[in-house]
Amino acid sequence: MMQYVADGIVFAAIISLGAIGLSMIYNILRFANFAQGEIVAAGAYFALAFVALLGAGVGAMGPVAFGWPLLVSMGFAMAATSTMVLLVDWLLFRQLRDKNASRIALIMAAFGVSLMGRNIVTLAAGGDPINYTFYIPRSIELLPGLRLVPDDLAIIAIAALSVLALHLFLSRTTMGRWMRATAENPTLARINGIDTRVVIRWTWIIGASLATIAGTLQGHIVELRPEMGFSLLLPMFAALILGGVGNVYGTVLGAIVVGVSQSLAVAIGLSAYREAVAFMLMLAILLVRPQGLLGERE
């Protein structure tokens, strides 16, 4: 049972890192970025490329089956993914914004990017699953009766640190304050001397960086596939909506609910329906709290 909850929380850690980007783009650029899954996948594949370039494997940290080579590769991949995302924004989304395109046009454009992204990954890396390394999860007994996989703990710790870093960034830095201001009222932000174009760039960079962490961790414990991000899109949206659009911390809470309920569904033998169970729960919560767990009523 413990292991199922742990699995659920690991899954939650990964989807929350992916969904934060979704949430930030939604709040600042006001559209649902259906290409967020591909940003996760791109991050994972960029990390793979850097692992290959470094040629030092993925390393290890004590019982944890990955170490600095994977983390360093992930760091480079964050920069690469951010650059790629900024380029796509500059080539596509910026043009649409400047032309005052409708929300639906932005979403359709994101759909296009999503499709193209998956094809490009397939062309570049092939359609078959790849792994960073040959990884078999080995659980160790932490306390009598409580066995956990060290890698799972490491992943949860990395996600928690990332969310903490994001929280400090948003609450303590000037750029963080500018982001919160722009999310609430872009016109008033400009009237405060804020260059919203710079805020938009930071939004993409943070979203892409967290998505890269999500992709790399997912790639490590499962595998890399061109559709790996796309298959996370639904749970990411569920986390976003469940937590309350407009609240980044709500997204994290939503991810935990989605992740744990999916793995508990597996625990009670409903593994084939685990996504359905998570969605039923999401619907049930939304019927009681339409604004999401931490959302404010409009």
Add this chain to the structure above:
Amino acid sequence: MTAVLDVRDVVAGYTPTLQILRGVSLEVRAGEIVTVLGPNGAGKSTLIKAVAGLVPISAGDIRFLDRDITGMRTHILVRQGLSYVPQTENVFARLSVEENLALGADFDRAAMEERRGQVLDLFPDLARLGHLAAGKLSGGQRQMVAVGRALMSAPKLLMLDEPSAGLSPKLAQTVFTQLRRIRDAGVTILIVEQNARAALAVSDRGYVLAEGRERMHGSAAELLDSPEVGALYLGAKSRLARK
């Protein structure tokens, strides 16, 4: 006297096909308080927004401190000393009062403390509200935050869109009294108001806008005396009072 703001024959609108301002000229000189009056939909807010770079301008030009600022981006204008308090949604409801004020000076952190002191001097009530979310404040408190925030950037020109809207007559009076103090501290002020009498009472000059064109302008006293302004914006009472 030098003009702080010089608007010349400006044509502007939200879409290229529908012009809301159809050739508006207006001047605000250093140290003045100038009020723009006009009926609903006259284009008063649009005029301020056009000056602030928030509405596309298709003809005419705008000079601020002797520089051409026509079509300049809003955040750059603000950094050059032009401040604007919108008619509605003029505070960040989810941010604390403290953060709202800080946002006004974020691009110029060095002067933050000094300006916060000046703003709290003007609106002492804000000091004890610092940690509250601005969305939780009353209308009058919110207006203080909005004006305070605008002053945090140490503007040369402060533009206010209906600063007394929705306030009790007493609070409105407080706002106008404070605007006078702000002007006396060296800030030139442009106000858009429905509350013509109270606004003109603290103003040096005024303009009347209707259907995107200037109807008349003159000193505040002239406008207060004008039968046309009296009939349209001061209510029938003022005519009776003059008789």
